[in-house]
Amino acid sequence: MANYRLDIARFIDLESEANNNLKAVVSIQYPIYYIHTEIVDTKPHILYGLDKVVLNSSKIYRSFNDDDIAKLLSLPSSVISSRKSYMHKNEYIDKDDVLTNLGLNYINIEEEKMEHHVSQDFIIDGISLKPLPKELYGIKYKEEYIFESDYNHFTNKNGETVSNRPFSPDLTHQPIQRQIIEKNLLDVQINERGDYNIPLGLKTLSSLTYSVCTLPVFIGLFENNGVLKRKLINGFDSLGKDDHLTVFLPNLEKRIKNLELRLDERNSRDGSTQYNFESNWREIDLIRDEDRLFLFSKEDLKGFFCKQYQIEDLELTDVNRESNSIGLKVTKEVFQKTKLKKKLLENIKRGTDYFLKNKITSGVWIIFFDFIADDDFIKDAVELSILVDDLTSKRFPEEKILLKIMAYNNHRHILVALEEYRLLEEIDISNHMLNLKNE
Secondary structure: OOOOOOOHHHHHHHHHOOOOEEEEEEEEEEEEEEEEEEEEEOOOOOOHHHHHHHHHHHOOOOOOOHHHHHHHHOOOHHHHHHHHHHHHHOOOEOOOOOEOHHHHHHHHOOHHHOOEEEEEEEEEEOOOOOEOOHHHHOHHHHOOOEEOOOOEEEEOOOOOEEEEOOOOOOOOOOOOOHHHHHHHHHOOOHHHHHHHOOOOOEEEEEEEEEEEEEEEEEEEEEEEOOEEEEEEEOOOOOOOOOOOOHHHHHHOHHHHOOOOEEEEEEEOOOOOEEEEEEEOHHHHHHOOOOOOOEOOOHHHHHHHHHHHOOEOOOOHHHEEEEOOEEEEEEOHHHHHHEOOHHHHHHHHHHOEEEEEOOOOOOEEEEEEEEEEEOOHHHHHHHHHHHHHHHOOOOOOOOHHHHHHHHOOOOHHHHHHHOOOHHHHHHHHHHHHHHHHHHO
16 A cells, blocks of 8 residues: 555645646556666765775785774774675685785775775666656555565455455556667766666666566646646645656646546446446546546446435536536525535535545546535535534624524524534524513
8 A cells, every 4th residue: 555645635735726626646666676786986976085994904914803903994894804804705805715816906096997896776667668767666655566476465344355466557667678778877977876776886787686566646637617627746745846746747738638437337246336436547648539538427327426425315416527527506495305414514614525535546646526516405415514613612602693693594504414412402402492581
């Protein structure tokens, strides 16, 4: 499961400043290779200076004694032992710990001409086989890579242990080609190599192994003054900044311009109907229709809204379905049929609601619905609900406040729906018990 860090509320506010109205977010698993290599590097490594001192110090003694050299240099003997192993590996000292000609060259020749073997990992784009930016080596991304060998284990409601394999690339990995990867690494300019976590002195790859993995990438579906937009969103940044992910765009932009959503209806084992929003990603290259975001019928939406908001039944006229906007028109009749009256009023006040599947790494992550007050009763209910919210900090409502509430013809019906029983009690006291007291 991906640990998305996107603050959806803040992101929506930021996008609205550019008139981008977020309609949905789709997650895809982008193909990545995690490359493990031995490279030939021509730049001195960070411990080169220490190695020179260690080798020169060893000349003082008859043998390469770790403890003696460590005392001389005031270093832990473990450090000396580690550097000694490195020198054995690169044949700078022989099996008898004697400095070789190669070792003499190591400490005497110009540093820029040195060659040494080091281990180095690279993160490679699974389609272009090009190196990815250094930011993707950071922990907030590396923790989210989904490897081919990964499995999630959990216990279901029946107490059974279930295994789930999250690895599911939405694009096909290109076959590993060592020569192309090496060329792509070496083609990066020296002054830009640090931006891709490539050693400045990289000369060649001695060996290469790899792991196949993916990174979840968000695609946002927006409407801007009637114009549809689709763009990458960084799900691992609180504000969705995609600066590090634009490297993926060349391999995605032709596909995402045809991205649209479907609504799948299935019967579960217990006989109930399950609804699931899906994207057309699997057949996206075949899409040639008009530009739209949603491809499902009012009848499909009717079933979903009835189940989602526990509404006994809906008329098709209550369902708002356009090519780029979906939602529910709430009337008094709809309000009376739902078991979630308070939730519906909250949605109308906001003008929207959403369906979120936070645990997915591929598919529709979130989709938004418009909620519209479609008659005077619902408009009054929303106004009264807002008025009640303004009173929550007061223990006893003032007489003028009660009069404002009672000015609404349907105030009792609405207050019951809002479960504001204390306010109903205050109104009854004001209307009846106070009058009896005055008599």
